[in-house]
Amino acid sequence: PGCSIRSCGLACVKSHKKRTGCTGKRKLEFVPISQFDDNLLLSDYNMLEDTKRVAESSQRWRNKLCKYSSFPLPESLRRLQNAANSRNTRLSFLPGGMLKREKNQSRYRKKCISWTVEWRFHSTDVVLLNHGVGEDTNLCSVLENHLKPGPWIHKLKPFCDVDLDSLRLFICKDPEGGAKAPFKELNIKAPLRQQLAGVDILEYPVIHVYLPSQSCDFQVIRDVDPTPDPTIYDGHGSTQGLTFEMEEDPEVVDDEFTKNSHAQEIEFEQLPIDAYAELFPDMDPATDCNDDGLEEGEIIE
Incomplete structure (x- = not known):
């Protein structure tokens, strides 16, 4: 036949066509x-x-x-991934060049993870980014900084008018699980490290903030014992050295201001929409690796 397969006769040709679907x-x-x-x-x-x-x-x-990524991870991201895995947090990354990949400044150094954290306030188009949030920092101290006077405060006024402790925080347990993926309710006074246990994260944590009066349209999973671990939480998480960014649809506005001697960066840009195939890399046990030349509390630009 035209496919150049050698055959011994008509019966052999028919068998070849039936077995392989070849037309000859x-x-x-x-x-x-x-x-x-x-x-x-x-x-x-x-x-x-x-x-x-x-x-x-x-x-x-x-x-x-x-179930593994087809692109190699840099050594710094591999260490971050291993460290997250040792904390029972499954961390995956997008290929280079993706918007969310470029925004992520999460790092692992001195046996501590510094996260980039995204805040989304329900019923508003305000999206805030924190860089360098230590894993032992409580969520209340970070969120409190966003509800102080600032360029976006008029849009967050309903959240400023209620008691901070009454706000409800949620994080998706599986960002690639679609619209039916369950959410985990977070303890606003607990450190970030223990609350990310059992959660799948794509690049960095995305926390949804709800008012007490607002209802959620997703399945909520609560921890049996959300009490903070006293060995790693002292009730006063520090936000010193954190940088802030802001995103908003659809206009772009740049502004800079200084507060408490720490610069804060604000950006307005369109909300990213991430829908990608599963990229859960195989992960090795975490290793004790430090980045040379970095001082404690320093933020990697």
Whole structure:
């Protein structure tokens, strides 16, 4: 047949066609340049498109079945991933160039994770970013800074008018689980480290803030004992050295201001929407690795 498979007779050819679905026709064959025309050019182009489609389909299936990333992680991200895994937090990353990947400034150094944390206030278009949030910092002290006078305070007035302790905080347990993914309710006075246990995180934690009067339309999972661990929490989490960013739809406004001798950066930009295939890399046990030349409390730009 045209596919060049050697056969011994008609029965063998029929068996080959039935077993492989081959039509016996050869798609590719040598054509003299004198016989090459637009139809053959179009045929070659279609063949290349079919090859690309099959390759991309195979890669998607590979990611789903093998459960690991197809791109190598830098050493710093691998250490961060291992450290999160040792804390029972599954951390995954997007490929380089993605918006959320570029925003993430989470780091692991001196046996401590400094997270980038995104805050989304329900029923508003305000999105705030914190960089360098220590894992032993309580959420209340970080959120309190956002509810002080600032450029966005008029949009967060309902959240400023209620007691800080009455605000409800939620984090999605599986960011890639779709609309039906359950959420975990967080303790506003507990440190971040213990509250991220059992949570899948894509790049960095995204915390949703609700008023006491607002209802949520998702499944909520609460910890049996949300009491803070006294060995790692003293009730006064520090936010010294944290940087802040702000995002808002759809306009872009840049502003800078100084508060308590610490610069705060504010950005307004469109909310990112992330919907990607599962990228849960295999992770090794965490290792004790420090970044040379960094002092405690220093923020990596």
